[in-house]
Amino acid sequence: MSSISASVSMSKNKEKNADRSYKATGAFPSSSTSSTKSDSYTPADQFVYSPAVSTNNVAETGNPDTSLLPVNTSLLTYGKLSITKVMKMFIKNRLYFNDRGLIVKDLSTMPEFESLKKQHFNKQRGLRDHESNSNFDLEHTYESIGLQQDDDDDYEYDEESQESYDKDDALSVISCMSCLSTNSLTTLDHPEERSKLLYEHDKDISVEDLTASQRLEDALEPDVEAVSRNDLKLKTIELPNNSIIPFRNILNCKVLNWKDYELETTNPDPKDIQEFDFIVEIVFAKNRRIDVIPRSSIIRCSYEEYQNLIKICGYDALESDDTITHQPTLKELVLFKSFPNPVERNKILVIINPNGGKGKAHKIFHSKSKPILLASSKAQIHIKETTYHRESYHFIKNHPNLLKYNIICCASGDGIPHEVLNAIYHRPDRSKIFQEMVISQIPCGSGNALSLSCHGTNNASLATLNILKGRVEQMDLMTCQQKSYQENLDQIDNEEIAQNTRVSFLSQAYGIIAESDINTEYLRFIGPSRFELGVTAQVLRKKRYPCDVMVQFGKENKHEVKQHFLENLKQKTRDQHSGKGIFDEELNANIYTFDGKQEFRELTESDLLPKYHLTDTEEHELPDSSWSLLDSSITKNLNIFYGGKMPYIAPDTKFFPAAIHNDAFIDLVISDSKTSITRMASILLNLDKGYHVIQPEVTHLKVKGYRLIPHVAKTVISVDGEKFPLEPLQCEVLPKVCKMVMMEQGGFKETGFESM
Numbered sequence: 151m152s153s154i155s156a157s158v159s160m161s162k163n164k165e166k167n168a169d170r171s172y173k174a175t176g177a178f179p180s181s182s183t184s185s186t187k188s189d190s191y192t193p194a195d196q197f198v199y200s201p202a203v204s205t206n207n208v209a210e211t212g213n214p215d216t217s218l219l220p221v222n223t224s225l226l227t228y229g230k231l232s233i234t235k236v237m238k239m240f241i242k243n244r245l246y247f248n249d250r251g252l253i254v255k256d257l258s259t260m261p262e263f264e265s266l267k268k269q270h271f272n273k274q275r276g277l278r279d280h281e282s283n284s285n286f287d288l289e290h291t292y293e294s295i296g297l298q299q300d301d302d303d304d305y306e307y308d309e310e311s312q313e314s315y316d317k318d319d320a321l322s323v324i325s326c327m328s329c330l331s332t333n334s335l336t337t338l339d340h341p342e343e344r345s346k347l348l349y350e351h352d353k354d355i356s357v358e359d360l361t362a363s364q365r366l367e368d369a370l371e372p373d374v375e376a377v378s379r380n381d382l383k384l385k386t387i388e389l390p391n392n393s394i395i396p397f398r399n400i401l402n403c404k405v406l407n408w409k410d411y412e413l414e415t416t417n418p419d420p421k422d423i424q425e426f427d428f429i430v431e432i433v434f435a436k437n438r439r440i441d442v443i444p445r446s447s448i449i450r451c452s453y454e455e456y457q458n459l460i461k462i463c464g465y466d467a468l469e470s471d472d473t474i475t476h477q478p479t480l481k482e483l484v485l486f487k488s489f490p491n492p493v494e495r496n497k498i499l500v501i502i503n504p505n506g507g508k509g510k511a512h513k514i515f516h517s518k519s520k521p522i523l524l525a526s527s528k529a530q531i532h533i534k535e536t537t538y539h540r541e542s543y544h545f546i547k548n549h550p551n552l553l554k555y556n557i558i559c560c561a562s563g564d565g566i567p568h569e570v571l572n573a574i575y576h577r578p579d580r581s582k583i584f585q586e587m588v589i590s591q592i593p594c595g596s597g598n599a600l601s602l603s604c605h606g607t608n609n610a611s612l613a614t615l616n617i618l619k620g621r622v623e624q625m626d627l628m629t630c631q632q633k634s635y636q637e638n639l640d641q642i643d644n645e646e647i648a649q650n651t652r653v654s655f656l657s658q659a660y661g662i663i664a665e666s667d668i669n670t671e672y673l674r675f676i677g678p679s680r681f682e683l684g685v686t687a688q689v690l691r692k693k694r695y696p697c698d699v700m701v702q703f704g705k706e707n708k709h710e711v712k713q714h715f716l717e718n719l720k721q722k723t724r725d726q727h728s729g730k731g732i733f734d735e736e737l738n739a740n741i742y743t744f745d746g747k748q749e750f751r752e753l754t755e756s757d758l759l760p761k762y763h764l765t766d767t768e769e770h771e772l773p774d775s776s777w778s779l780l781d782s783s784i785t786k787n788l789n790i791f792y793g794g795k796m797p798y799i800a801p802d803t804k805f806f807p808a809a810i811h812n813d814a815f816i817d818l819v820i821s822d823s824k825t826s827i828t829r830m831a832s833i834l835l836n837l838d839k840g841y842h843v844i845q846p847e848v849t850h851l852k853v854k855g856y857r858l859i860p861h862v863a864k865t866v867i868s869v870d871g872e873k874f875p876l877e878p879l880q881c882e883v884l885p886k887v888c889k890m891v892m893m894e895q896g897g898f899k900e901t902g903f904e905s906m
């Protein structure tokens with residue numbers, strides 16, 4: 151049995167108490183235990199590691215007794231010393247699991263830690279206690295082995311993004327992380343060694359180990375860059391006492407001495423197994439100013455805590471189940487708790503629009519998002535950077551083997567997701583792709599509504615964490631039909647001619663909102679405020695945009711909209727309590743049992759088709775009797791027509807606070823120019839809270855479809871922020887067709903509409 155486990159076991163009873171309170175109480179085990187000869191340790195002087203060992207005069211004279219050499223289970227070395235062994239020497243953190251994460255105790259806060267540390271360090275060199283030099287400069291030796299301050303020098307702080315994120319609501323879990331300080335120490339800053347160590351058992355997915363057929367596929371994608379795991383520069387830090395790492399922030403886990411444990415269990419002495427200490431490397435997303443950054447920490451975990459985690463995961467209750475064939479490893483359990491959503495999103499295609507936002511998408515992705523993705527347990531990342539307008543559409547539409555990826559992340563504004571979704575929609579295998587593929591956004595543009603609504607943030611690092619952790623659900627899309635899709639052949643590529651339908655995931659606008667969106671492109675350099683500026687200018691000019699609107703009602707008035715929203719909220723809670731997931735009230739998230747599965751709707755081609763064709767009826771004819779014409783007293787004076795599917799269109803703007811991702815309705819918000827400027831100003835000032843929809847002057851409906859017939863010769867229609875032809879537009883909802891990463895508890899970021 152290892153000396154670490156032996157020594158720690160001496161204080162087992164005391165630590166049991168500490169386990170309950172998570173407070174450092176009682177003394178650290180007596181130093182007498184440290185003389186126990188370890189079976190799994192190789193004395194450090196066998197490795198003749200320098201400079202740490204060679205600068206130590208005692209170690210240089212050390213004469214190895216090879217008969218004491220144990221089976222060395224570690225293959226990787228740092229210098230000549232095994233990484234596992236180096237790490238073992240300095241581990242002073244111990245972890246305790248609870249249902250939400252792990253609590254780290256710093257053993258060094260205990261009075262006898264210093265003497266224990268010296269003894270332990272000496273033992274690594276094969277020294278007995280009395281041989282220890284009293285002037286032995288332990289701290290110096292630590293430093294020479296590569297310890298350094300976690301000053302985050304490698305992290306580039308972006309003042310501008312700080313400004314734009316200031317008002318952004320950080321994800322709630324992040325506050326849990328505020329207890330992690332940055333004053334910590336060690337690093338093994340050898341990216342190659344580190345990535346090999348962390349991904350030792352994930353060879354099947356390592357970039358270096360691509361199979362021949364994968365290489366061939368990569369050759370078919372000449373502009374796509376495969377990101378090597380060696381790009382991960384991960385600092386290893388020690389954590390302050392009582393730090394909490396929520397499972398939600400854990401990205402990877404590796405038990406460094408699992409082979410030692412297996413050796414123990416093949417020749418079991420129950421007492422030895424009980425006393426076994428796992429040495430675990432936890433990679434997690436740590437708070438750093440407004441972002442999260444990956445860090446790792448090497449922590450001890452007792453056998454008792456491993457058993458505790460088995461219980462927490464509900465595995466012990468399933469043991470009789472025939473489908474469970476082996477006892478899960480500690481790594482499996484930690485990753486299971488850390489990635490409770492069963493939908494795989496490890497084969498990642500990132501599409502970067504380098505022109506997105508203020509032209510910083512490339513930098514934002516590489517500095518804030520990529521490190522989080524790389525640090526996660528299985529992510530394989532491929533990057534496609536666009537070089538011209540609509541390239542992402544052509545790339546996705548013509549890709550020969552799109553399902554080699556299971557998620558497409560658009561590092562852009564809302565323009566690239568719009569192109570990607572349309573490209574999929576225009577593929578012959580669209581139902582299969584929509585069935586399998588997850589679509590998400592890493593917010594790097596001027597409009598990041600998708601990320602704001604689905605990840606609850608427009609911060610790229612927080613959004614990336616949600617991409618890995620959030621709940622994948624099938625979201626509604628909307629079809630758009632206009633006659634000129636078929637006629638306007640110059641502007642769309644040939645293969646699209648066959649299609650007379652496009653899809654929209656976010657919104658369609660006509661009137662003030664559309665003009666503010668499209669006609670302020672020249673103000674792109676001022677960022678998202680260009681939109682607000684545009685709206686204010688149009689309101690002051692009291693412009694009106696006459697039109698006719700036909701709708702197929704879903705919810706006809708504000709009262710019905712509210713009832714529908716409340717009912718949906720109740721249903722969501724019921725679903726979360728149902729058998730497939732266990733709803734954790736405190737965490738406000740679904741926690742899955744060990745056999746947790748998620749079921750999805752099976753898509754067929756007919757699920758992707760609109761029910762009504764624009765060309766089937768005359769322009770002013772209702773598609774059928776289930777449709778109605780909206781009151782012309784509103785539509786002839788209309789100033790805002792806005793149809794949408796997502797609640798947040800900008801960081802401070804919940805334009806559609808009642809939007810539900812899969813309710814099979816499009817939310818419509820309409821207002822007219824009869825409203826006085828002062829009232830209009832007050833309505834617009836309420837956009838951040840979403841209160842505009844409850845103002846009497848504003849029409850708020852849910853519809854299954856609508857037809858908008860504009861009667862203005864010179865204006866614009868905007869769909870998902872893109873300019874669309876100025877002509878009749880017919881939209882219908884396509885229920886639950888596109889897999890997107892939603893908030894961890896499912897659905898959009900909450901808006902508080904229930905209490906408006």
Ligand SMILES: Nc1ncnc2c1ncn2[C@@H]1O[C@H](COP(=O)(O)OP(=O)(O)OP(=O)(O)O)[C@@H](O)[C@H]1O
Nearest residue numbers: 506507536537538539540562563564565595596597
């Ligand atoms: N390399 C490129 N050069 C020029 N245009 C590009 C390039 N890559 C993508 N685009 C186009 O940029 C448009 C907007 O993209 P995106 O949404 O990512 O940026 P954005 O800054 O958020 O813009 P918006 O404010 O319109 O949402 C899309 O129409 C896309 O086709």
